Amino acid sequence: MTDQEQIVKNYIEAYNNFDIEGMLNDLHPDILFENVSGGKTDLTLRGIFDFEQQARKAIAFFSQRKQAITSINKNNNTVTVDINYTGILAQDLPNGMKKGDTITLKGRSIFDFKDRKITHIRDES
Known part of the structure; x- marks a missing residue:
């Protein structure tokens, strides 16, 4: 497993545990986050402050949440994970x-x- 793959796994584990600080640990200060649902971008955030604010809002919506990795692939400086x-x-x-x-x-x-920092996260569902 590469360092980048481990960083992604750590991020997802923090997400699953509602650990905002853990999620922020390996993010670049200028992180770009995009959520794409049904082929349409419905949320775009830039910067660690906006990302943190959204993450804190999102935890209120769920009593439990889990992203389970079904596959992980690395290509240059990009790691792609399929999740349930x-x-x-x-x-x-x-x-x-x-x-x-x-x-x-x-x-x-x-x-x-x-x-060694995550600069862009694109979630697609």
């Missing part, structure tokens, strides 16, 4: 989903690196 995602809602959502409902998704996360 499961989350249990901690509150009702405007789309009609209720507290206690389970969300399951298959997705892919792409992590770009520079100088």
Whole structure:
């Protein structure tokens, strides 16, 4: 396993454990984060401050969440992971989903690196 692959695994483990500080550990200060759902970008963040604020908001939505890596591939300075995602809602959502409902998704996360820091995360589902 490469250092970059281990950094990605550490990030996902921190995510699963609601550990915001752990998630931020290996992020570049100018991190670019994109969430793509159904082929459309629905969230773009730039900078570690905005990323942290969004991460703190997101944890309130779930009582449990888990990204399980099903495959991991490294190509130059990019690590791509396929994931199975499961989350249990901690509150009702405007789309009609209720507290206690389970969300399951298959997705892919792409992590770009520079100088041993994650510079870009693109989550696709």
